[in-house]
Amino acid sequence: MPGVCWAQSKWYIPHHGVFNPHKPKLRVVFDCAARSQGIALNDVLIPGPTLTNSLLGVLLRFRECKVALMADVEAMFYQVRVPEKDRHYLRFLWFTGGNLEKEPEEFRMKVHLFGVASSRACANSALKQTAEDGENSRNSEAVKTIQNNFYGGFNLTKWSSSDKQVIESIPKERRSKELQSLNFKEDGLPLERALGVNWSPEGDILGFSPLVREYPLTKRGFLATLSSVFDPMGLVAPVILPARLVLQESIKRVNGWDDPIPDDLLKR
Known part of the structure; x- marks a missing residue:
């Protein structure tokens, strides 16, 4: 206390x-x-x-x-x-x-x-x-x-x-752990996290790999699933929007956060 x-x-x-x-x-x-x-x-x-x-x-x-x-x-x-x-x-x-x-x-x-x-x-x-x-x-x-x-x-x-020469010019102790033992001539650059978003240095591409977990088939579990996708730039909004519409409908039709979601909404 x-x-x-x-x-x-x-x-x-x-x-x-x-x-x-x-x-x-x-x-x-x-x-x-x-x-x-x-x-x-x-x-x-x-x-x-x-x-x-x-x-x-x-x-x-x-x-x-x-x-x-x-x-x-x-x-x-x-x-x-x-x-x-x-x-x-x-x-x-x-x-x-x-x-x-x-x-x-x-x-x-x-x-x-x-x-x-x-x-x-x-x-x-x-x-x-x-x-x-x-x-x-x-x-x-x-x-x-x-x-x-x-x-x-x-x-x-x-x-x-330049490319990998930039990293080679940085002392090993100042690099991230994934880069300290990297062989720049043979190894590709590892996947990095840029403020919570996956970033591939090789292709300079932002990507998403949400954690796959089994949540209960309730409003609370549905919300937890949607919230696991961190997308501050809205890049995957077209994919997430249909799921958000289903969540919106479940909020209207289901009373408690831990009550089961109807079968027709689960199919959607």
Whole structure:
């Protein structure tokens, strides 16, 4: 449970671990929407202006030139520090070594957390300000890229340049894991993910490979199936639209989200 101590102006954030089988690390999630005495930390924070670039705009600009460059600011929110006076609101309790028999230790975050209402605006502001402060006559293109082609710490852009020689010029430790042991003379470039969309570098083609899962034949299962196709550019909208019309009809005819869908709609 979250906790608050008004006399000392402190706030304690509950947290839990989330494990993704496709990623090696355990991710600690801080619940900044949790309430104590009817108040959540996010209730009293200003979200700030929307400084995140348009996802559609970033993907469209990704199609402009011949050779793509993708980059990521690792743990972007954690790269931006919180002022000393504000860290008391980012306190949390931690059982060192996972020993629940001992008293928990008290810590506080020095950096912005994912899930805090103000973090996204602060991190994006810091990124854009860093680019602006470092701009000179030789790096204007890099600054322009940072200003326009980053989305949530991830950069997509294209340069009019050579082919695999571009990747060969990048140190191995700076490449993605799929490219570190690649034999550029024999191996083809692997399939990549560009902001959630499949991208084939060899053919410069965007594609889709939705996860095939068996969902229950209910409105909830139907919606989950449709939502599994991430298509921010609307490229497969003609294929998805008929299914959305069936979902619309099922919402009109079926009461509960977990009630079975009629046979005639299932055939469609």
